[in-house]
Amino acid sequence: MAGTRRAHPQLARPRFQPSAAAMYVLLLVLAMLFVGPIGWLLLAALKSREEWGAIPTRLLPEQAQWDNFGRALTDINFAAYTANSLFLSTMYALLVTATSALVGFGFARLRGRGQHALFLVVLSTMMLPQILTLLPTYVLFARIGVVNTYWPWVLWGLGASPYLVFLFRQFFAAIPRELEDAAIMDGCGWARIFGRIFLPLSWPALITSFLLSFTWTWGDYIAPALLLDVDHTTLSVAITAWYRDPRGNAIPTVQAAGAALYTIPVLLIFLFAQRYFIRSVVASGIKG
């Protein structure tokens, strides 16, 4: 993240004041509240089952049980569910990024009748909870026989996402007009202008869009839970329910390890790409 740019003398304070020390203490306490649950998950993932249930509760495992991670990978068919999640997320992200870039370009650079009204519809569907349409969509998808297939995600991807359309529209609107004027003089059509001029300039927006939509699908629970059977389902559904002992009881330590493994890709994506995300979200937030 970018550094601070508060340097004006009136507001800046000397370094070691009681209030500065108090501020660090406050930050430390808050940070513990935010990191605590993550730490507890990782500790649980390293405990034996007896240690997890021990009374009084123990903070650290006597000996780290790395085997929990091994069991998380083998107790359920972790590789297969990861492959499902990867396939679904990548395919949706590619499709929705392509279509949203097209639509965003249309709204930013082209003129058409009823454009303003259409854009208002884009904005209002951004506000519409997805779950409202998901349940009836589920019934429709069942009717046309695409439940237990990945077709729903293809359709969602081809349909563009209002949020990403907005993101691309903001991005494309900021590109100077001279660029396309020159191309039009040279006899370029809009498809070429889009593909040859605007797309190569927009890789930050393309990467943001791809990674955001990838993480949405990777993290989604309810759509795969409704639409996919045991063989097709994603990691997010698999780790909630299927770490069980023969008597059907959940095994919290192994489940914790599974949840940690499942979260790692998303954390990495956000750590590496947070600057892009923030910039694009701020652009849509301020001007929305």
Next chain:
Amino acid sequence: MAARSWSRYSNRTFYLFVSPWVAGFVLLTAVPLVYAFGMSLTNFDGSSPRWRWVGLRNYAELYRDTDAWASLLRTLGFTAIVVPLSVAGALGLAVLLNRRLKAVGLWRTIFFLPSVVPVVAMAIMWKLVFNRDAGLLNAVLAVAGIDSITWLVDPVAFYALVTVSLWGLGGGMVIMLAALQGVPPELEEAAVVDGASRWRVFRHVTVPMISPVLFFQVVTGVIASFQIVVQPLLLAETNSISGVGHVPRSTHLYMVQVYEEFFQSNRFGYGSAMLWVFFIVILAITLLVQRSSRLWVYYEVDSDGRH
């Protein structure tokens, strides 16, 4: 001559470019909503082909359904608690982390990270924290000599859900941080030179300057809070192989009840009626918030994004 043919070409091209979204909107949003309305006028159970037209009976029943009213009020109450707290919390953190600090990037990352943890992992994590016998919270309480609390049952479960929701406020924090850094320092300096206190500068200069971002956070926060369903489902004490347990009353939000009507009671007609009523409620509230924004949001650029 050139201008006219140009504009016709452009019109057609515009529709060509936006056609994926138009088709998607019609087929994946409008049609399902209309279909849901159609379903809400029947007694469809999700599988049996022998469903009947029942007119507005589902809506009449919904009007008398005290559970549905209770869950709607609970959802509104939950939103009224969570959204102000998370927006204020995010703003507070952003102000705190907008100062000169040691390792400022590390602090920011710490508060930001929880907001990107996927909801399923979040639920698993918090169940471990809230666990009655082996959880972190009760272990901390035990050190302070306080008896264990059963967090995920009534009535405490509501506050557990609030806690889980607030944990993700780091996403809003980074956005506000970026907004704070967009405030021209000259403005705040001028106010300081005029003798305004730090609080007054913050209240009368900084907050109005970032009010569009605050507004955006309130709107998206309200919408997000309305559609919460996975968290209560997954935080519920598990007693079945599906991983989804019996949701306690205090976290029985509106969408949870809709979900149960669909998939536990197989009342697709009734569930669709519930969806439609919620759709109207959300539209009304969104419009209300939009209207109120004129009173308190200060725009440097107009709402079309033009300067």
